[in-house]
Amino acid sequence: MSGIEIGLASLAAILILIYTGMHVAIALALVSFLGLWLLRDDPGQAARILSLASRESISSYLFGVIPLFVLMGLVVSRADIGRDTFDVANRAFRRISGGLGMATVGANAIFAAITGVSIASAAVFSKVAVPEMVRIGFSRRFAAGVVAGSSILGMMIPPSLLLILYGIIAEQSVGQLFIAGIGPGLLLAVAFCIGIWVMVRFFSGFTGIPKPVVERRLSRGAAIRDTASKLLPILLLVGLVLGGIYGGIFTPTEAGAIGALGAIVIAAAKRRFGPRALWSVTLETGHITASICLLIIAATMYSRFLALSGLPVFLTEWIIGMDVGIYGFLLFYVAVLILLGTILDSSSIMLITLPLVLPVATALHMDLIWFGIITVLAVEIGLLTPPLGLSVFVIKGALDDSTISLNDVFVGAAPFAFIMLLILILIVAFPWITTGML
Incomplete structure (x- = not known):
């Protein structure tokens, strides 16, 4: 498969995975890893590229x-x-x-x-x-x-x-x-x-x-x-x-x-x-922030994969x-x-x-x-x-x-x-x- 074909297949794969209930961030990261593996024919290199992307994101x-x-x-x-x-x-x-x-x-x-x-x-x-x-x-x-x-x-x-x-x-x-x-x-x-x-x-x-x-x-x-x-x-x-x-x-x-x-x-x-409400909203803020950051990391991985495709x-x-x-x-x-x-x-x-x-x-x-x-x-x-x-x-x-x-x-x-x-x-x-x- 060419890079273009792998990129197009990744779009279909992401939509299917999300529609079947997989979390968006997990779907993006998984498809990015598999796509880079196909592009480079090396899972180790795919993992290193995504690791760098996640650190920079x-x-x-x-x-x-x-x-x-x-x-x-x-x-x-x-x-x-x-x-x-x-x-x-x-x-x-x-x-x-x-x-x-x-x-x-x-x-x-x-x-x-x-x-x-x-x-x-x-x-x-x-x-x-x-x-x-x-x-x-x-x-x-x-x-x-x-x-x-x-x-x-x-x-x-x-x-x-x-x-x-x-x-x-x-x-x-x-x-x-x-x-x-x-x-x-x-x-x-x-x-x-x-x-x-x-x-x-x-x-x-x-x-x-x-x-x-x-x-x-x-x-x-x-x-x-x-x-x-x-x-x-x-x-x-x-x-x-x-x-x-x-x-x-x-x-x-x-x-x-x-x-x-x-x-x-x-x-x-x-x-x-009061203090109890502040503690509650602080915890909720942490949960929401973690979810958003995970999405951004996964999106950066996907962007890197698309650019290479x-x-x-x-x-x-x-x-x-x-x-x-x-x-x-x-x-x-x-x-x-x-x-x-x-x-x-x-x-x-x-x-x-x-x-x-x-x-x-x-x-x-x-x-x-x-x-x-x-x-x-x-x-x-x-x-x-x-x-x-x-x-x-x-x-x-x-x-x-x-x-x-x-x-x-x-x-x-x-x-x-x-x-x-x-x-x-x-x-x-x-x-x-x-x-x-x-």
């Missing part, structure tokens, strides 16, 4: 950003700051048609700026927002769909673990990726709010008809104090982390450390976080020879990402596809920051698509409500997946949304 100072942002997100989630955010957003949107759904989107947008994890948002707001929306008359499928759609903001609005992962694989500035994610993230949040208003106004059979909400009346001063006590700590944390990065005061890794410390101080000041070079020359141009390539690439999203999780999709497509994107002279935003958004659409739809499964598990089926959540999330696709088309058509250059 996570030795960078930049990798410190992973556990720090994970810790910050877990502390914020455990301290019930998501509920505080939802209460403030609900007060702001309560007079608008579909206001509670918009409040969920707004709260998720703010929550995303301090967690960076879609799954965390999905778990928190499933328990906070869905019961409230159902209580006032929204349909169960619509309520679950709003949470599923808006939870995606956690991977677009910085800090985002997927943007960090892309930056590491593509060797791009994480700070620049964070800045590039702001415009698309806010645009997506606004589009979700507009979509909710349209659905509530014109498709009440799908959304349900909300009843007027009777709320406990607060004096003007009490309402201001309550809003300030809930919103001010969140804004301080967001300003500390993102302001430090964009102002050039902190590197992303230093900002992660400052943010994690700030989250612990805020949670402790609210008396929602010659498949990326062959693919680059083939696509350029077809003369499909940037938009033809992006159309095919996005279609593949969304298709893979029906069976794989976000990290797995990026780890498998990026080593192949990055040389093509570079050869086509594409802005790799813009390309990264397109990649993350297209991959995130997969979180809402059956049969896997990871966010959908998280929401179903967090709700623990037999009256809301998995199919209900998928149907409710479908309009939001369509809105994401429209925003993706806008970002492709108008790159300045991410790059900021007119």
Whole structure:
């Protein structure tokens, strides 16, 4: 077999192994070892190449950003700051048609700026927002769909673990990726709010008809104090982390450390976080970090194997020879990402596809920051698509409500997946949304 044939066979082998239940990192490492063995006809040399790749893969100072942002997100989630955010957003949107759904989107947008994890948002707001929306008359499928759609903001609005992962694989500035994610993230949040208003106004059979909400009346001063006590700590944390990065005061890794410390101080000041909770989230941070680092090591091994097989070079020359141009390539690439999203999780999709497509994107002279935003958004659409739809499964598990089926959540999330696709088309058509250059 030629190197190209071995490379193509490796792609099929990885998908088959993952689909049959093997862990993604193990599948990548195993296929990389077997592929190099076939290429070099020497298992010892294959082992040495992969050993070198694994040592180089996570030795960078930049990798410190992973556990720090994970810790910050877990502390914020455990301290019930998501509920505080939802209460403030609900007060702001309560007079608008579909206001509670918009409040969920707004709260998720703010929550995303301090967690960076879609799954965390999905778990928190499933328990906070869905019961409230159902209580006032929204349909169960619509309520679950709003949470599923808006939870995606956690991977677009910085800090985002997927943007960090892309930056590491593509060797791009994480700070620049964070800045590039702001415009698309806010645009997506606004589009979700507009979509909710349209659905509530014109498709009440799908959304349900909300009843007027009777709320406990607060004096003007009490309402201001309550809003300030809930919103001010969140804004301080967001300003500390993102302001430090964009102002050039902190590197992303230093900002992660400052943010994690700030989250612990805020949670402790609210008396929602003690030594036992800190120990628990520290252990969980270690587990998550180890899992992510194992994925990165395996992805580096696979990238090294692909480079030696010659498949990326062959693919680059083939696509350029077809003369499909940037938009033809992006159309095919996005279609593949969304298709893979029906069976794989976000990290797995990026780890498998990026080593192949990055040389093509570079050869086509594409802005790799813009390309990264397109990649993350297209991959995130997969979180809402059956049969896997990871966010959908998280929401179903967090709700623990037999009256809301998995199919209900998928149907409710479908309009939001369509809105994401429209925003993706806008970002492709108008790159300045991410790059900021007119």
